Amino acid sequence: MQKATRQQIKEHNTRLVLKTIYSQQQISRADIARSTRLTRTTVSDIVGDLINDGLLVEAGLGSSLGGKPPILLNIVDDSRQFGCVDLSNDEFQGALVNLRGTITKRIHVDSTDDSEKTSLDCLFKLVDSLIESATSPLVGIGIGSPGLIDTQNGIVRQAVNLGWKNLPLKSLLEERYGLPIYIANDSHVAALAEYTFGRKRQVANMAVIKVGPGVGAGIVVSGEIYYGDGFNAGEIGHIRVVEDGSQCMCGNFGCLETVSSTRAILRQARALPGRPASLSMEEIIQAYNAGDAEIQAIVNRAGHYLGIAIASLIGILDIHHIVISGSPICFGEPFLAAVREPVRNQVLSTMADAAEISCSSLGSDNVILGASALVLSLVYGLP
């Protein structure tokens, strides 16, 4: 808690005005004053500054209640861009995203080598292209990375697949590009994407389960990502869900990732008699939906154990909104039913009844959109 200075009050009030226009769209100065309880003069001053900065525009006239019709204001969605990066796959994804989470340009770069230099070179190449392609001022670069990320200091503590350990990525990129850089764990930004742009947006508490080669959760508490003491919150991939289960890459046994990750599903499906070693997730999804009983057993078992981990999460956090993201959402309703069953049996009924488990509406863009939401919230306090 610090002293509220004049400058802080101005920033606070500017964010308040922006937030009001962002959520309402098409709003007059008078209505902003009413809604924010700021004086009309304060609102006019702030609005004038924002119009000068190009962030706002006068966008027509509202209906009058007798007097002069009010001028309506709007955010200029394309007045700023964010460079967004998703490092969670072998192919690094990049995008330019506007103030409303609309992707205006996509770029990708293959990273096939593991050494620090090469992963970093790929990232440089991607960011170079993003900066070149920007068509309006770039506010900053947001990055969603797998692994253990110290978000506060912008350090990648450990990202095995990228070959990074204690890499001061933020300061490295800020020095190179002279732009603000924001980095967070990919599951964490996926949660922020759901909170900002998803079907359940602006629900105060939310858990987003990201199922890919690993399994992780991003937890939103009171509208903010909850990072945990060591930035590892949501590491549900290593909760034990199988008694006497097989060994995980982490060294422990029976971890959720050993049964519910796409890697685990692929491994089990490929080991079925007569199945090719090249079997892909797309083929498994097709087989599942076509009624292939062996595949269905593997996938539904993955769903069952995912449900056990979600049951613990609900029991501990009493979160009503659980969103699943990643390719397993293509298994659809039968998979969700397998996930929901242990939640019904392993959580107090009042809590289980209140919990809604649904699929992400953002598809594979959730890390890119989450990276943009990270910049949007840190720079403008939006939404």
Next chain:
Amino acid sequence: MQKATRQQIKEHNTRLVLKTIYSQQQISRADIARSTRLTRTTVSDIVGDLINDGLLVEAGLGSSLGGKPPILLNIVDDSRQFGCVDLSNDEFQGALVNLRGTITKRIHVDSTDDSEKTSLDCLFKLVDSLIESATSPLVGIGIGSPGLIDTQNGIVRQAVNLGWKNLPLKSLLEERYGLPIYIANDSHVAALAEYTFGRKRQVANMAVIKVGPGVGAGIVVSGEIYYGDGFNAGEIGHIRVVEDGSQCMCGNFGCLETVSSTRAILRQARALPGRPASLSMEEIIQAYNAGDAEIQAIVNRAGHYLGIAIASLIGILDIHHIVISGSPICFGEPFLAAVREPVRNQVLSTMADAAEISCSSLGSDNVILGASALVLSLVYGLP
């Protein structure tokens, strides 16, 4: 986010001054101004008001650096009292607590009947006595109650042992006594007590596991109790920890409470051949510490399953500080070792290594002290 008014700024700054004095003790006006970055005039005005209210006192002179020695200020610990109530046992506990969490008076009332009227009558009797016994202005009454408590609206949604369902306890008591009333779940306030007065005080994130006839956790996130969407956060007593376990009172099977609660320990110990049906927790603790192998097996198994639930909690929340409270802490180090073992095997090693599981230093007063901390934080924003 609302407009920052003059009144809000004043309240904000008053809380800031109080917080500074509360944490520093013996501090001069000049040092408050330095620490808060408020102007000396603002600090002097606020301090003057607080002295008039009796909350502060000038408590001597500091050492001078050349000029006039500065007057040191102190909180008057006994200038206000909180009425605090713990409803988690058959015997309702009440206490008067000062601004520093010192209990200055204890009162208890037996509640043996289950009907709403009688539990409520007992509570009235307890609060009547607290109000009569107060020796300085009573700021409010804080209540820690078992069950499902809607803290925001002060409604006891369900408290089976008290026979209460959807009881608007806050408004009922406020009408009767004309005092502000604050109610929360007993595990939640126990966590607030640890945060405010415990050995680990002011650690931002903390989970306090309360083991009694039931098992619950209170979770502190960023210095505030995390309640969850339905005020049920921390209901770890009903996480499934035993596959093919026995049925719980909640209807599900294998819940933590069926093996790790004091009720479960008592039930199993009393069922041992040749043991009396009247066996008490005190006797079990004595037997455990005296090396009784049968009792040790039951208790260590309770610890093991408690550890499994704690492992999930750490995996999900990455909280470094876990505090266990309740009578099982009397089992001491061997019990803690049983709790820690599954945490080592079922959590990522970096997270397990960072997590510290310790015993509460507040003993059976933690709900009373938590109730006082609830009032302290809501009324004064302290600590």
